[in-house]
Amino acid sequence: NKEMKIIALLPARLNSKRIYQKLLKKINKVPIILHTAYRTKLCKLIDEVIVCTDSKKIGNLIKKNNLKVIYTKKNLANGTERISSIIHKVKADLVIDVHSDEAILNPNNIEDLINFHKKNKQFDIVVPHKKSDNSRDHNVVKIIYSKNNKILYFTRSQAPFPFRKNKNYYFHHLDYISFKPSALRKFKKFKMSSLEEIEGIELLRALENGMSIGTFEIKTNTFSINTKKDLLLAQKKFKKDKFFKKYFEKISI
Secondary structure (H helix, E strand, C coil): CCCCCEEEEEEECCCCCCCCCHHHCEECCEEHHHHHHHHHHCCCCCCEEEEEECCHHHHHHHHHCCCEEEECCCCCCCHHHHHHCCHHHCCCCEEEEECCCCCCCCHHHHHHHHHHHHHCCCCCEECCEEEECCCCCCCCCEEEECCCCEEEEEECCCCCCCCCCCCCCEEEECCEEEECHHHHHHHHHCCCCHHHHHHCCCCHHHHHCCCCEECCECCCCCCCCCCHHHHHHHHHHHHHCCCHHHCHHHCCC
16 A cells, blocks of 8 residues: 655735735744745645745745745636646645645644545545634635535535524634545636636535535634734734744745
């Protein structure tokens, strides 16, 4: 049984909508993108970390840190399009897509994701979730799934809706995803789907085209940095962060 080759692809675009050049914003004097890349690298099951970007500014910063960059086209709609556009350039048995704003990522959560996908090979894609009581925030994508951990739907609305019975938590889509490379090759050929256009959730494109997507719970209090409030919260969290000391000496800015 040969060892699986597992790579992490970090889709990274410079022009973010809510925070100007978000990935270059600093936490503890280190740009967000570097925190994400180095923390992903701390996961022992990851063989290689590659940043996929259309920005020379990000690319140069990554190269300066002896990490790998693959340049992509500019006009891509989302992160899954970005990584699927370069899937022919990499060799792997599993691809872990880590959103580049995961600056407080816990590397052990990536390990949990890989181990779940290895044991559940019936899924083309695996998107972990955490329990959350934040049902009304439209930035939070909620997952609805069946008894056998198969995802039925992704939505930004309050779902399942507490019509008959009160629901005090929802399943919140986390921003690191495991793909079989064949799933990314298929995704690349699909056109944007109608539900995706309405909800603005790219993995609906995979669901609408009959792909099998699994989920499981990760107990975590980490979050992606989407707003200025998140950025401030992340800066506060870093005071107690146990992973930063494992990589901060390696960083060149």
